Amino acid sequence: MYVPAHFAPDDDAVRELLLRHGAADLITATERGLVATVLPFVHDPVAGTLRGHLARNNEQWRLPVVGEGLVVVRGPDAYVSPSWYASKAEHGRVVPTWNYVTAHVYGAVEFHDDPAWVGRVVRELTDKHEAGRAEPWSVEDAPAGFVEGQLRAVVGVEVRISRVEAKFKLSQNRSAADVDGVVAGLTGVGDVASAAAVERARR
Structure with a gap:
């Protein structure tokens, strides 16, 4: 990935992206x-892994992997209109x-065809995304037999991280006045997440 110096995030920002x-x-x-599949992952910074699961009927897990795999993780993204820049005028x-x-x-x-392994990942993913809800759902809320059937329909996947290349392109190469315009423009179109990301990047 091409990463100009002003778009290179620090380690804490990358860690936060992988966790959230x-x-x-x-x-x-x-x-x-x-072959590509879209799926959620849990990042384990201690083990240095990403863990998730995919449908058993998905052929990706049955095909031997040549070399390393790649996981493309994304945060907020947005179109930036030049009309938002103070420098336009x-x-x-x-x-x-x-x-x-x-x-x-x-x-x-590595793919894991082990219900116990997959069960742990499903619970980790559920806990991650239910955290903060007023009434978080738990895997244990569903009937045990139903959960067992669902787990048989998926297989686990684990990526043992060798390297991470990250890029946070958030108007860091623009003047303070232009960045103000970008934040205002993004907020105006309702993209609060992208506006907040731009604000964080200039601190």
């Missing part, structure tokens, strides 16, 4: 070519762009 991201793209190279030399937060996570991929 939504769904990500698991991409593996196989003898049949590239000053000299007009502005163009549209796209702001985004992403991390490319590389590592060895």
Whole structure:
């Protein structure tokens, strides 16, 4: 990934993205070519892994992986209009762009066809995404027999992280007045997450 110095995040920002991201793209190279699946992951910073699960009927887990896998993790992203820049009125030399937060996570991929392993990951994912709700749902809220049937329909996946390349392109190369305009513009179109990301990037 091409990462200019002003778009390179610090380790804490990358760690936060990996801990709190939504769904990500698991991409593996196989003898049949590239295969990709969108799925949520749990990041374990101690073990240095991403863990998730995919449908048993998904052929990706049955195809031997050639080399390392790639997980593309994303944060907020948004179109940035040049009309939001203060510099548009000053000299007009502005163009549209796209702001985004992403991390490319590389590592060895292992699939787990083990109900106990998958059960642990399902509970981790559930706890992660139910945390903070007034009445969080738990796997134990569903009948045991139903849960067992659901677990038989999925297999686990684990990516042992070898390296992470991240880029937080959030108007860091613009003047303070232009950044003010971007925050106001994003807020005006209702993209609060992207506006907040731009604000965090300039601190």
